[in-house]
Amino acid sequence: MSYQETSSRRKQKSETLAEICSVRVDKTLFGVPIHHILEIVGAARPRPVPLAPAYVGGLVHYRGDVLTTVSLRHLLDLPPNSAKQDILVLESAGGCFGLLVDSVGEVLTVSSVDYEPNPSILDERRMTLLAGAYKLKDNLLVMLDPERLDPMRLGGVQAA
């Protein structure tokens, strides 16, 4: 009986599907909900900004504006990638910014049934950056929330 109960609850939850753009940084597969993505700019080389906070990946020119980019590699304490990187142009409450990733993959449709929140064993920093994960068949799709990656917010996090 208890099994049936959980199963029916599952069914209710499973009604929401989400489209997630997958990106790869180092060996991890990350996901960003596609409705947050304005555009994907391939193979860009951002212009570095001297004296900027370390997580700022530099500036890129995007449709007449100059966008500040955030280096996901740096946020995850990975060594910098000297190759050209892809940029996701994201929209957050504070405006637009770019997220530097190693490469952009395909768009996946995932079900909320497979969603798990951040595990409690994550370190504090990752806890604030990541937004849970979806269980895929072979691996995990670690979710990113543009609001949490906004350079201005990161500035606050770093200062604290």
Add this chain to the structure above:
Amino acid sequence: MDDLTREFLIESQEGLDRMERCLTDLEERPQDTALLAEIFRSVHTIKGTTGFLGFKRLEKLAHSGESLLGLLRDQKLTANTTVINALLQLLDGLRAILKTIEAEGNESDGDDDVLIGWLEELQSPTRTEQPVSAKTGTPTVHETAQSKLTPPMPVAPAAPTSEAPALQPEDTRSAAVPAASPADLAKARAPAQTAAESTLRVDVALLNRMMNLVGELVLTRNQVLQATAADPNLTMLSRRLDMVTADLREAVMKARLQPVSNVFSKMPRLVRDLSQALGRNVRLDMEGQETELDKSLLEAIKDPLTHAVRNALDHGIEPPAARQAAGKVPEGSLKLRAAQEGSHVIIEISDDGAGIAVEKIRSKALERGLITAERAGQLSERELLQLVFLPGFSTAAQITNVSGRGVGMDVVRTNVEKIGGKVEIESRMGEGTTLRLRIPLTLAIIPALIVRSLSQSFALPQGALSELVHIPPDQTATAIEWLEGAPLYRLRGGLLPLVFLDHLLMPDRECKLAADRDNFIAVLDADGRRFGLVVDSLADPEEIVVKPLSAVLKEIGLYAGATVLGNADLALILDPSSIATRVGVDLSSRDDEAEKAVENGSENETAGMRYLLVEAAGRHAAVPLSDVLRIEQLPFSRIEYVASRPVLNFEGQLLPVEDAGGILAAAEADPEAQIVVVVCREGERHVGIAVSHVLDVASGASLFEAGSRARTEGVTLLKKRVTGVVNLGAVPPLSAAEAAPQQWPEVAEALS
């Protein structure tokens, strides 16, 4: 809010702006029926529409005003000061309600009975025979700072005019309501919009977007031009694209321009209210109202201008009695003048008041601890005047509500500098003060010099750049002098503090000139703080499109924005005044030029144009500094001849070299001889002028022909010597080289 209401708000605000202008005019010409009709129409339109939209409170107030205006229009009543005061209160009352409607969608509860009662009282003939003094018992309606939180307006009887509460002590009804700050006041005024029939309202956001898109197009064009340069079939097409893009950019920029009258038109009312409150008698003259300025800049100068006018009335123009005692006419004069000068708009606020007492500034600055006693003794008059721009400086003996809170001049300067402008002040004891705001035509596009450091490009705004110094590799070891770790450069006898851009941006870098290549020092002047910025190399000046930076990068404080260069590279725009602040360059370390200027005795130095003083074959000549792009020192062998005309292959472009002084002819014998060529801009093209030496940069004063007031052309007074100005326009273009004679008389004249 529905469209109908929004439309109503915009229209009413325009109507009220018109009414305000008419009211101040009406005071001078109380019999002018056309003015009265115009005012009547504004109020009548509001009343008509408002009843239709159901704003009862607004309707009631407009109605009582309309009745009073009706009497005026029918000549049953004369528009004396009392009546005009009442009408101005009516105007403020209507505005306040409109503001509430705009903010909250409804007019909220309020009580306008006092104002209405007053308006009605004026209509009864018996009352008007005994005019109420303007200063007593004036019920006033004004939006104060708090009314943004509490329902505005209803406090009408208790609220003193925020402009003059200190001067209405006899008004027993006025409660202590803190006055709105000037900024709030400025905000409370609706933006002026003059709409003729042939115009269209366009959202500013749309214009901004168009500007962005045009910027994008300019970039794409630059890339297309580079890509198609080799293909003759595409050259014509890409040239056309080039021209259309340039025209489009200009058109979009023009669309953002508005006449300064939009801001100036607020001033008659301000001057009227203030002179009543302060007991001054002031005539306001305005000139150049049609001068146009970018909308965002116009917004930005509103506050500084208001501050400046307040200052002029409070500290500048004396009360009539004091003026008479000083032998002046009792009526003070305040002049507002706007004019375009090259890529800048100059706005002058001049009064014929008491002027600024420099000794008072000196003692005040000492008292406030803004300068040291030692420094105070050294400062020249001109430098002392600059001190009024320091934060927290105010010479007002007592703090009035009009000015004297120690904010004012520094706010003027900060606001103007924020938009890339400059403020200059001139004052003569007993004769008056002139404040000059120098505003760039547009914020979006500024001329800049591209410099390189750390293998990256940076843009330096031309406005702050005074000159460039080239240090060849063989001089790197000796060029810089050190004073206990502070790098200094000896520039024409003075010591210039140096900032190494690479060290500034990467603090672990050593402050050192590279010995294996050229080094450059950009001499910058950030509001009187002069310093040299050491960079690796220079690229050409470019007109750059300024893009804002995200907040996190603005926080660094050194960058004023970013830009995309012609080669599609991104460059950060350096902010000279933040750099000066960061490294601690202050006024006291400005070089000796100010002192030198005083020594030379030409007090009008700031007003004159700046010239590059050159020597050619023993004669002095002047080249307008604004036209000078570069000073090149090169061996004579670099000079080539096209049809016996000397030319220089200058960065891939052919540059005609003018040799009126015979420098080239003299150097011909020795191909290794070093010659100096001043590269100048003349309209669209560049020309070079061969000279023996570059002597100095100095300000020139205009000369007047004896017996006439006509300015003499072609000569200037430079360092007390009459010096010929090189006429660049007289250098014939290269295409005409074959036909042109060997000597060009006009240039030769200037050089000899």
